[in-house]
Amino acid sequence: MRIICVLYIIVVNFILQSTVLQHFRVLGIGPNTSLIIVVMFAILWGKKGGATIGFCAGMLQDILAGPAIGINALIYMLVGYNMGIFEKTLFKDNYFTPVLFTMIATGFYHVLHFMIMYMLRSQIEMNILIRKIMLVEGIYNAVLSVFIYRLLYNFTKHPYIKVKTR
Amino acid sequence: MKKLIKRGAMMIVTIVTIILIVIMGMTLGGRTKVSMPENMIGKIITPIQRMIYSASQGIDDQVTSLFTFRKIAKENENLKKEIEKLNKKVIELTLTDNELNELRDLYGALNYANENNKNKYITASVTGTDVGNWFDIFTINVGKVHGVKKNSTVMNGTGLIGRVFEVGENWAKVITIIDNKSSVSFEVLRNNAYIGILRGSVQSEITGYLIDPNAEILVGDKLITSGLSHYEKGILIGEVKEVIKKENELLKTIIVKPAVNFKKLDKVFVLMLD
Numbered sequence: 249m250r251i252i253c254v255l256y257i258i259v260v261n262f263i264l265q266s267t268v269l270q271h272f273r274v275l276g277i278g279p280n281t282s283l284i285i286v287v288m289f290a291i292l293w294g295k296k297g298g299a300t301i302g303f304c305a306g307m308l309q310d311i312l313a314g315p316a317i318g319i320n321a322l323i324y325m326l327v328g329y330n331m332g333i334f335e336k337t338l339f340k341d342n343y344f345t346p347v348l349f350t351m352i353a354t355g356f357y358h359v360l361h362f363m364i365m366y367m368l369r370s371q372i373e374m375n376i377l378i379r380k381i382m383l384v385e386g387i388y389n390a391v392l393s394v395f396i397y398r399l400l401y402n403f404t405k406h407p408y409i410k411v412k413t414r
Numbered sequence: 415m416k417k418l419i420k421r422g423a424m425m426i427v428t429i430v431t432i433i434l435i436v437i438m439g440m441t442l443g444g445r446t447k448v449s450m451p452e453n454m455i456g457k458i459i460t461p462i463q464r465m466i467y468s469a470s471q472g473i474d475d476q477v478t479s480l481f482t483f484r485k486i487a488k489e490n491e492n493l494k495k496e497i498e499k500l501n502k503k504v505i506e507l508t509l510t511d512n513e514l515n516e517l518r519d520l521y522g523a524l525n526y527a528n529e530n531n532k533n534k535y536i537t538a539s540v541t542g543t544d545v546g547n548w549f550d551i552f553t554i555n556v557g558k559v560h561g562v563k564k565n566s567t568v569m570n571g572t573g574l575i576g577r578v579f580e581v582g583e584n585w586a587k588v589i590t591i592i593d594n595k596s597s598v599s600f601e602v603l604r605n606n607a608y609i610g611i612l613r614g615s616v617q618s619e620i621t622g623y624l625i626d627p628n629a630e631i632l633v634g635d636k637l638i639t640s641g642l643s644h645y646e647k648g649i650l651i652g653e654v655k656e657v658i659k660k661e662n663e664l665l666k667t668i669i670v671k672p673a674v675n676f677k678k679l680d681k682v683f684v685l686m687l688d
Contacts, residue, residue, distance in 0.1 A: 263459065266542035267467040271474050277547050296423055303430065311452045312459060313544040313551050313587065315579075315595060316442040318434040320546075325434075329427050361548060368442055372594060381547050 253403075254289070258305045261285055266313060277384040280354070282309060282320075284393045286328045287353045288346060288400045295332025302328030316368070323360045327353050346397035347390045354386040445580055446564045453582050456553075460585040463542040464555050471680060498571045501650065505603065505638060509648050512606055535683040536560055538568075541585065543679075550593040550614070550676065556684060557584040565644045567685040573650040573673030574598070574639060575682055586684075591651065592620055592676055600651055601640040602631060609640050612651065612670060620652065620670040627664050631657055637670060646685055 265281050272278070282305045290298025302324030309320045331349055338345055358377065365372060448456070479487045538554040556562050558581050566578040568588050576590035589596050592614040600622065602608040608629040612622035624631060635654045641647030652672040659666050 259459070262545070263463055263466060263542070265545045267463055268470045269545075270543050271470055278545070280546060282545065299423075299427055308455070309545060311448075311455055312553060313542065313549075315549055315551065315589070316438050317452075318438040318441070322431060322434040322438070325427065325430065329423075364438070365548070368438070385547060 254301060255304065257285065257403075258282075258301070258308060262305070262308050262312070274388060275380075275384055277381060277388065279388045279392050280357070280385065281392065281396065282306075283324065283327065283353060283357055284346075284350055284389055284396050285400070286324050287331050287349050288393070288397050290328045290332040291335060291338060291345065291349060292340065292400065292404050293332070294335040295329045298328030298332035298335075299325050300328075302326075319361070319364055322364070323357055326360065327356055330356070340401070343394050343397065346393040350389045350393035351386050354389050355382060358382045358385075447558075448580055448582050456582040456585045460541045460553060460555055463553070464539060467540060467542055468680070471678075495571075502571070505636075505648065505650055508603060509638075534686040536562075536686070538586075538682050538684055540679045540682065549595070550590040551579065552588055552590070552679065554586050554588055554682060554684070555584065557582045557586050559584050561686060562586050562684055567645045567649070568682050569649050569685065570674060570679070570682050572675070573652065574645065575674055575676075575679070577644050578684065588682075590614070590676060592672060597643070598645060598651060599640045599642040600637045602629075603636040603638050606640075609642070610668075612637070620672060621667060622670060623665040623667050625665075627666070629666075631666065631668060633657060 261281055265278075269278055269281065286298065286302040286305055289301045293301075303321050306319075306321035306324035307317075310317045314320060331353060334349075358381065362372065362374070362377060536556060538556040541553045541555050543553075544551040554568075562578055562581055564578055564581055568575045568577060574591060576588050576593070576596065578586050579589040580587040591598050591612070594613070594615050596614055598612045600610055600612055608624055608626060608631065610622055610624035610629075612620050614620055631654060633654055633656065637651045637654065639645040639647055639649045639651060650673050652670045652674075654668050655671040656669040657666055658669070
């Protein structure tokens with residue numbers, strides 16, 4: 249039941265992100281809700297859940313819109329795993345946690361992406377990346393993460409979804 | 415025991431990372447055929463995406479036209495359609511003029527089958543775009559069943575869009591010319607001796623250079639595909655927006671404004687390869 253619900257969230261999120269959210273671009277930059285959802289689940293359910301959900305979400309994104317299979321799957325998996333390490337040492341009731349972690353994860357995502365694309369021989373300038381993409385997307389993601397965190401927090405408290413959380 | 419489990423998770427992540435890097439290397443640059451599970455996922459999700467994409471596009475159009483004066487918007491659209499038609503005609507005529515003499519000479523010597531197939535195309539609808547901010551890739555709702563092949567040219571009424579990158583059974587991925595991984599060989603419409611190469615970038619901007627350092631290129635020159643790369647010959651790419659000449663560089667750099675509005679794509683043509 250839990251697996252089906254989470255898969256459902258991932259697929260619906262991908263469909264909305266690739267269609268509706270494309271009309272809400274700010275300065276040509278769209279928000280990355282897949283990344284936010286991976287981070288939120290990692291915070292709530294720990295590193296194993298985070299890594300698995302990250303892998304699934306990234307794979308879906310790679311298959312339907314991506315230059316090579318595995319880029320996003322790898323990055324989301326690592327993001328989910330590394331953010332999940334902090335699960336046990338966090339206060340989960342305030343809204344500062346998701347905002348901070350989403351900002352960090354967005355930076356982490358772009359740095360890893362830059363490294364992979366550098367190895368795959370893409371010419372991308374670092375300063376354009378930081379100024380034009382990372383900053384705007386970080387802020388955009390941080391704002392959205394508050395709302396998504398509230399939704400997912402309530403979702404994980406649902407009786408048949410509930411896992412042991414401290 | 416606990417330590418082992420902890421290490422187990424770490425091990426799995428490491429192994430999956432290595433596998434993914436290998437897969438990445440194998441699948442880079444697009445494949446002519448995608449694997450079975452990918453095909454299944456594409457088959458299920460693309461129609462749903464198509465529905466929501468067209469619905470949201472419709473709502474977006476409605477909202478924007480509310481803010482502008484309605485009648486003017488409509489008139490504008492009609493005029494734009496006419497301009498598109500005329501633009502295409504101008505390019506075709508100029509091309510024919512340039513080529514007619516050469517072709518007449520070649521006609522007897524060569525079997526000119528390519529010319530007859532030039533207008534064979536199918537229409538497709540955009541189902542969804544790439545979600546990240548790194549690439550400009552979108553999916554369309556035609557695929558192998560309809561005869562689409564890898565590297566088929568994709569265009570619409572206004573100009574060149576890109577090429578097919580990966581083909582599923584009834585869906586395909588298209589990589590646009592503004593993507594930082596694609597490049598186009600072009601020629602200047604005014605004088606087809608001037609050829610060069612254009613490249614996309616992360617910021618969805620096209621820059622390029624001419625191969626001949628002495629070539630004269632002006633702001634406002636129209637560029638068309640030269641037929642030397644994957645793309646068919648004679649499709650409008652865009653206009654030169656800026657010409658930059660640096661002192662310590664031999665070649666002139668140009669910045670190009672694409673003819674297609676990449677933010678609002680809905681119907682596209684896929685040209686058929688032989």
